[in-house]
Amino acid sequence: xxxxxxxxxxxxxxxxxxxxxxxxxxxxxxxxxxxxxxxxxxxxxxxxxxxxxxxxxxxxxxxxxxxxxxxxxxxxxxxxxxxxxxxxxxxxxxx
Amino acid sequence: xxxxxxxxxxxxxxxxxxxxxxxxxxxxxxxxxxxxxxxxxxxxxxxxxxxxxxxxxxxxxxxxxxxxxxxxxxxxxxxxxxxxxxxxxxxxxxxxxxxxxxxxxxxxxxxxxxxxxxxxxxxxxxxxxxxxxxxxxxxxxxxxxxxxxxxxxxxxxxxxxxxxxxxxxxxxxxxxxxxxxxxxxxxxxxxxxxxxxxxxxxxxxxxxxxxxxxxxxxxxxxxxxxxxxxxxxxxxxxxxxxxxxxxxxxxxxxxxxxxxxxxxxxxxxxxxxxxxxxxxxxxxxxxxxxxxxxxxxxxxxxxxxxxxxxxxxxxxxxxxxxxxxxxxxxxxxxxx
Numbered sequence: 001x002x003x004x005x006x007x008x009x010x011x012x013x014x015x016x017x018x019x020x021x022x023x024x025x026x027x028x029x030x031x032x033x034x035x036x037x038x039x040x041x042x043x044x045x046x047x048x049x050x051x052x053x054x055x056x057x058x059x060x061x062x063x064x065x066x067x068x069x070x071x072x073x074x075x076x077x078x079x080x081x082x083x084x085x086x087x088x089x090x091x092x093x094x095x
Numbered sequence: 096x097x098x099x100x101x102x103x104x105x106x107x108x109x110x111x112x113x114x115x116x117x118x119x120x121x122x123x124x125x126x127x128x129x130x131x132x133x134x135x136x137x138x139x140x141x142x143x144x145x146x147x148x149x150x151x152x153x154x155x156x157x158x159x160x161x162x163x164x165x166x167x168x169x170x171x172x173x174x175x176x177x178x179x180x181x182x183x184x185x186x187x188x189x190x191x192x193x194x195x196x197x198x199x200x201x202x203x204x205x206x207x208x209x210x211x212x213x214x215x216x217x218x219x220x221x222x223x224x225x226x227x228x229x230x231x232x233x234x235x236x237x238x239x240x241x242x243x244x245x246x247x248x249x250x251x252x253x254x255x256x257x258x259x260x261x262x263x264x265x266x267x268x269x270x271x272x273x274x275x276x277x278x279x280x281x282x283x284x285x286x287x288x289x290x291x292x293x294x295x296x297x298x299x300x301x302x303x304x305x306x307x308x309x310x311x312x313x314x315x316x317x318x319x320x321x322x323x324x325x326x327x328x329x330x331x332x333x334x335x336x337x338x339x340x341x342x343x344x345x346x347x348x349x350x351x352x353x354x355x356x357x358x359x360x361x362x363x364x365x366x367x368x369x370x371x372x373x374x375x376x377x378x379x380x381x382x383x384x385x386x387x388x389x390x391x392x393x394x395x396x397x398x399x400x401x402x403x404x405x406x407x408x409x410x411x412x413x414x415x416x417x418x419x420x421x422x423x424x425x426x427x428x429x430x431x
Contacts, residue, residue, distance in 0.1 A: 007411065010397070011418055017346055018422040022231045022430060025339060029230050029238070068357050071350070075391060078399035079383060 024063045028056040106288050109172045114299040117165035121303035124157040129314050143405045155320015158300050159191040165296045179289035183330040185217035190326035194319030204362040212251035228338045231430035250329040256348035257325030264312035266409050268305040270416040274344040277420035281340045281427050290335020297327050310406040344423035347415040351393035358391040
């Protein structure tokens with residue numbers, strides 16, 4: 001079974017994803033333009049709506065990108081440790 | 096703040112009765128299906144065992160039949176929720192057809208998500224969606240433009256995310272039951288009749304199915320099973336108005352799909368991947384690939400510290416699913 005220390009690390013990632021997801025959702029939906037704003041016309045309102053879409057989209061992309069980097073770093077760090085251990089074990093056997 | 100409304104006794108009784116019917120029906124249907132599939136030669140190879148046994152496939156048909164009968168039973172007894180439940184039945188049936196097509200004639204990596212996205216047609220036809228989702232801190236919001244666009248996307252994502260995690264014996268039912276139970280609790284707290292009925296029925300069908308699919312599996316669900324279960328979760332989210340809670344409860348599924356897709360850089364089918372994310376070691380344990388170009392699946396992430404047996408991997412999946420389901424329940428109590 002995977003070590004409890006390792007599972008604690010995975011659980012911590014999940015907790016971080018949960019908290020940041022809630023904050024991200026709040027930010028995105030708070031920024032999303034309302035229907036009235038889009039329907040009421042006017043260049044300034046339209047520009048404001050486009051800016052809001054771009055900003056909320058950027059928040060989502062930044063969040064997904066950070067999540068991906070975090071998981072990748074976590075995976076390779078642990079995999080390298082495992083490979084190191086396996087190499088040492090093999091080395092001991094051969095000696 | 097959202098007012099918390101408790102469900103009335105009639106709804107709770109019908110939910111309980113429908114769940115018992117579905118549980119019993121799945122238990123009865125599965126052995127029959129296993130015999131029929133074995134006899135017809137509809138079998139798949141269990142790649143995570145050294146002996147590579149042939150296991151009957153498409154056990155998901157049993158789940159579909161049980162879900163549809165249970166939901167119709169609940170709709171008859173609960174007239175106020177019948178339109179919502181009927182939408183779910185139609186969504187499930189559409190998704191089951193897509194799953195059957197995929198099981199018989201492999202659909203492409205792009206065709207499958209498109210077809211599963213189309214499974215949401217009943218919510219538009221019967222107008223059973225509400226573009227006012229409940230969000231943390233904000234409460235009920237008004238998303239009349241964005242929400243309808245998100246329905247097909249969400250349906251395809253949920254269906255295919257469940258399908259992508261259904262790779263080990265017992266993985267699909269053991270990860271989806273906590274999600275269904277979390278959605279049931281959220282429905283009870285928020286007073287969503289449709290959400291409570293649909294999630295209780297899904298949880299009971301999957302609990303009965305687990306008896307046959309757990310390690311070592313006697314049957315595989317096939318795409319007909321996994322796509323249908325994913326679509327049912329999407330139906331609960333849309334019709335039961337539990338969108339955000341569903342997304343949170345499905346974090347392990349999203350993690351698996353998102354990191355796999357991000358590492359490959361495009362939509363893919365399992366058979367198309369040349370670099371496998373894991374391999375079966377000589378001692379029967381599953382080990383992660385060290386190839387930097389192999390897809391970063393949840394299994395590979397879980398296996399990074401040490402190779403594990405198939406049942407151990409599924410146990411870790413179950414723990415992750417329970418944790419994300421707890422987060423979904425906490426979201427209702429802390430942020431709504």
